[in-house]
Amino acid sequence: MTLSGKSLEKSNIEEKINLYINALKLDSEDVDAAKALAFCYKDLGRLDLAIKYFSIAKRKTPFDKVLYYELGKLEYAKRNYVKAIKHFMNAVKLSPNYTESIIAMGEVHEEIEEFNMAEMIYLKILEKSPTNQEACLKLGYLYIKTGDYKKALNCFRDVLAQDTQNSEAYYGLAKCFDEAGKEIEARRYYKKYLNMEPHGEKSNIISSRLKEMSIPKRKTSISRSHLRLV
Secondary structure, eight states: OOHHHHHHHHHHHHHHHHHHHHHHHHOTTOHHHHHHHHHHHHHTTOHHHHHHHHHHHHHHOTTOHHHHHHHHHHHHHTTOHHHHHHHHHHHHHHOTTOHHHHHHHHHHHHHTTOHHHHHHHHHHHHHHOTTOHHHHHHHHHHHHHHTOHHHHHHHHHHHHHHOTTOHHHHHHHHHHHHHTTOHHHHHHHHHHHHHHOTTSTTHHHHHHHHHHHHSOOOOOSOOSTTOOOO
16 A cells, blocks of 8 residues: 555544544443444554553443454553453353454463463364364464474365465465475475465565575584474
């Protein structure tokens, strides 16, 4: 988006904010206005104000799982991890199959390096819903973090068994092979991702990494290329 486009979008959001503020002045019980206002502030990155109005809406409609989820995401963005987990848990209490909130809990536990807890959460989702690709991808990336490359590969391959066009799974394979020192395999899957997503969000990073890989390296006595992945 161009700078002028971004300015216009921001201007439109600010107009909406004024509209919703006036609506709340007329009717302080207008939950829809409070929620809409919170989403506007979220879009502008004004997290404290977004939290304020989501909280107002939550007090008026305490059984809306989405409000707890949104509050959790905002607290997570502010690195208030305990508060984030509490909100996500409340959302799941209201809706035990609220997968987005359960996955978000796993992400928080990953962030604070509670990897066993994150693994348990993702596995629990897959136990109930074996075809949940998002949980499978999250688990694969978690295993890369913990150095469990074989398990990571299995996760990404499981996703591709369901959807051969899942570019994120190809990136996961590439990242896994790369971390394990298997550059030939990593190049193959990085290129596969680029063919599928030439302008994807990871394309620039991948292109830079491929350039690094093309530079001849001196042989060293220490190498990860011996690691067995299959």
